[in-house]
Amino acid sequence: MKIFFSALVAVLLITTTAFAGNISLEERVNKLERAIAAQGKLIKNQEAVIQSLRQGLKPEFKDGKAARRQLINGRLLPEDEDKGRLVSRIVASASRGVLGNNSRNVPGSSGFQSPPRSQSSMNPSISLNMDTFFYSTNLSDAELDAREIPGYRILNEEAGSARKEGFNLRSVELAIFAPVDPYLKLYTKIPINETGLEVEEAYFVTTALPRGMQLKGGKFKSGFGRFNAFHQHAWNFVDSPLPYLAFFGEEGLVEKGAQFTYMPALPIYTLLGFELLQGSNEVLFGDGAEDGAHAYAAFAKVSKDLGVNSTVLAGFSVAGGETKTGSIARDSEFKADSTIYGAELTYKWRPSKDKALTLQTEYLLRRQAGRYYADATDPSGVERLVRSQDGLYVQGFYQFGRWRVGARYEALDLFEDDFIKDGVNQDFGASPERMTGSLEFNPTEFTRLRLQYNYDEMARTGETNHELYLQLILGIGAHGAHSF
Amino acid sequence: MKRIIFMLSLLLFFTATPAMAALNVVATLPRIGSVARDIGGGRVEVKVLVRPSLDPHFIQPKPSMLLAVRRADILIYNGLGLEAGYLPILIESSRNRAIATGRAGNIDASRFLDIAEIIGAGALVDRSMGDVHSEGNPHYHFSPGNVLRVAGGLAAAFAVADPENAAFFKDNLEAFKAKMVEKRKEWSGASLKGNNFIAFHKLFEYLARDFSFEIIGYIEPRPGVPPSSGYIQRLVGLTKDNHVAAILTASYYGRRQARWLARETGTNIIDLPHDVGAGLTNTDEDWFEFMDRVIRAIRAIRPLSSLGR
Structure with a gap:
């Protein structure tokens, strides 16, 4: 616009001076010369304007190479800039030799792009898993709530906390x-359920x-x-194995x-491990058992590949500590020393x-000795209680494509079933047992649909709980x- | 307790004295291991975690992999999300700080690539589109240019880790470059310009770009999602209308749908090796030989396609 305007002024100037009357020829020529000189100045000014505009448009063209080098540096070995620079120089020389005139050498072809890979790197990773099921059983909700594994523990300390028939x-x-x-x-696992949210880990x-x-x-x-470290949504069945349910909850x-x-x-x-633990687990230990950290765990695991497709993993674990629990019967209290041993084989x-077979077994043995109060509020009713009980689960899975079938057998009181109250071993009846079958459909890594049936005789009542x-x-x- | 501490310290003593020898390099996939061997020569010991016959999208971690990563001086991986399912846990559980994220021994080979050379980088994606990553298509080992960049990057990384052998690695890189020049001349005869292909998975995008052919459709409607019969029916029309030269697939994909499509349309199936050593019983194939096999397999279709025209 500016250019157009000044050009117009100049043309007007020339024409008016050139055709003005009764002025000597010499004077006219002089005026024309001055006008031309003024025009020349204008053109020079305008060239400068254009130059500066051009620079403002494309400053990257001047320093495209440096920008690209910086970009490569940023993506390489972020720990050490000097190393990154060295590496990028070798990379650059390596590719230049053979690739010749490819897009890399077009100025600014990559300099204008920012590496998308680093965009969200400052945000923590977040994942969310929804775990929902439809449940059916031949027992009523009230019967479910009152369920226990006699000699081991009551299953739902708070009334109404059991899973309900129908949607869960x-x-x-x-x-x-x-x-x-x-x-x-840093890892955090925060399960949210309908009653609130919890910091699980x-x-x-x-x-x-x-x-x-x-x-x-x-x-x-x-x-x-083996089982303990898995999260609920990664379990192989809906529920935890019977020995874990009995000994840890x-x-x-x-x-x-x-x-x-x-x-x-x-x-x-x-892998060798040792843990010093607070001892808050309400079934095995208990917050009130002692001030401070009052439990430990130790484990050793070994694994070997058998050929290219097979792997075996074995481990031994032990955990122990001080116990104060009300989980044996309602209103009771048990103060004891506890030790639990575990052996695993996978x-x-x-x-x-598209094809996989997994076999897994774990054996747990728990030993406890201490004072048992049938009524926690009555210290005079104390009895000496020694428990030495064990349990086992064996499970197998076969995966074919997106389908997987599974089976599990679990039992307690396998080799040891001591529940000795003041020297007398109590008999609770038949060994608690459960048998499970499952069929899974996993259309993608992120969706799992599972149908599971339990033939559950853990309650020793003679009445089987058929669960679906x-x-x-x-x-x-x-x-x-x-x-x- | 005393005895335990004694035994533990004994263990520490015996396992803590590293015999300074060749660099221990662990590569996730065979193609990366192959380039690492070429550049490292006899001065590095390369161990590859994943067998060539397996689908790299569905690898599960094994304790034996942990053991290998535990001993690594350098860990090299494909990147672009291909190892997301097993590598983070391997890195953390290996308890090896030399290869921890952010350390010099932790090498994402995709970082040596020019971002402009990565197909699909920075795309806006979510999982409704199937098994895709915004980082871009991870199967860049079908591109000679990209592999060369990885070789250059590895030479530099090895030089940083073992400066005394820097010249040795540089010489190997020069040899690699020279061989690449030769091989590219050889492969350039295999121009497939104008040919249309159907592929099972988005596995061959780099091959198509570098050898100028078109992949006009996929047996998978979305990456990682198996096709419905209705979808396959629609592919028949697409295949017939576009004079498709062949259906490209890899050994770990099911044959059923590809065979059906081939039969319906009179097209051939080409089973391309998906990685160095794939489909072979001896596993000492290198990347150049792998690429030879790929080019040979795809070139075999040419006369057929020109007949069709």
């Missing part, structure tokens, strides 16, 4: 995790200890045994504490993604890691 929303599990800094990672893991050592601290699932051994693990560089996989054969579940588990958000 077990939980929506929120998991948030991210590296804290170069030394620590919140722990740090070290990532920079030397020589195969690792520390974990906060509230976490103990490394005791529905949620397993989840404790505040610290864990040290060590993986020696041996020719076969070996075999997995997986020749391809249709469970749906959905996961969204960050890709959860599979575990072996």
Whole structure:
């Protein structure tokens, strides 16, 4: 616009001066020369304007190479800029030689793009799993609520806490995790159910200890045994195995504490671990048993591949501590020393993604000795109680494509069934048992539909509980890691 | 307790003395292991975690993998989300700080690629679109240019980890580059320009780009999602209308749908190796030989397609 206007002025100037009357020829020529000089100045000015406009438009063209180098640096070894620069220089020289004139050498072709991979890296990873099922049984809700495993524990300490016939929303599990800094990672697992939300786990893991050592601290699932460390939505069946239900409760051994693990560089996989735990588990330990941390767990696991498709994993675990629990019978209290031993064996054969066989078994043995009060409010009714009881589950799965069938057998009172009150062993009747069959359909990694039937005789009443579940588990958000 | 502590310290003592020798390199997938071997020569010890016959999208971690990662000086992986299901847990559980995320020994090979060379990078995606990642298509090992970049990156990374052998790695890189020049000349004869293909999965996008052919449809309606019979029916029309030269697939995908489509349309199925060593009994194939096999297999279709025209 400016240019057009000044050009118009100049033309007007020339024409008016050139055709003005009664002025000498010499004067006219002089005026014309001055006008031309003025025009020349204008043109120079306008060229400068254009130049500056052009620069404002494309400053990157001037320094495209440097920008690209920076970009590559940013994506390489973020820890050490100098190393990154060195690497990128070699990378650049490596590719230039052979690739020649490809898009890389077009100025700014990549300099204008930012690497999309780093966009959300400062936000923690978030995942959400919904766990819901339809439940059917031949027992009434009241009967379910009153259920117990006699000699072991009552199953629902609070009235109404049992699963109900019909639709159930077990939980929506929120998991948030991210590296804290170069030394620590933080994990939180927050299951939300209809009564509220809970911090099931919140722990740090070290990532920079030397020589195969690792520390974990906060509230976490103990490394005791095999089943214990799995989250509810990753369980192989809707419910936890009978020995775990009997000895630890529905949620397993989840404790505040610290864990040290060590993986020696041996020719076969070996993991050793020790945990110091608060001892809050309401079935095995109990907050009131003693002030301070009053429980521990230790475990050793080994694994070996048998050929290219098969792997076997074995482990031994022990946990112990002080107990104060009201879980044996309603209104009762049991103060004792407890030790629990576990042995596990897993075999997995997986020749391809479409075919897999998994066999898994665990044996648990718990020993306790202490004082039992049938009525917790009456200290005079004390009896000496010694319990030495065991349990086992065996389960197998066969996966074919997106389908998976499973079977499980569980029993308590296998080799030991001592419940000795003041020297007299109590007889509670037939051994608690359960048999389970399941069929799963897993259309994607993030959806699981499971049909499960339980033939449940854990209550020793002679009346079988026939249970049927249709469970749906959905996961969204960050890709959860599979575990072996 | 004392005895336990004694035994533990004994264990620590025996396992903590590393014999300084070749760099221990762990690669997730065979193609990365192959390039690492070429660049590292005899000065690195390369262990590959995943067998060539397996589908890299569905790998589960095993304790034996942990053991390998535990001993690694350098961990190299494909990146672009391909190992998301098992690598994070392996890295953390290996208790090996040398290869922890953010350390020099943790090498995402996709970071050596030019972002503009990654197909689908930065796309707005969610899981309703199937098994896709916004980081881009992870099967970049079918692209000679990309593999060259990875080789250059590895030479640099090895040089950082073992500066004394930097020149050795650089020489290997030069040899790799020279061989690439030769091979590219050889492969350039295989121009498939103008040919249309149907693929099972978005596995061959880089191959199509670098060798100028078109993939006009997929047996999977979305990545990782098996087709319905209705969808396959519609593919028949697409295949017939576009003079499709062949159906490209890999050994780990089911044959049923591809066979049906081939029969209905009179098209051939080409079973391309999906990774170095895939489908072979001896596993000492390198990336160049793998690419030879790919080119040979795809070239075999040419006369048929020109007959069709």
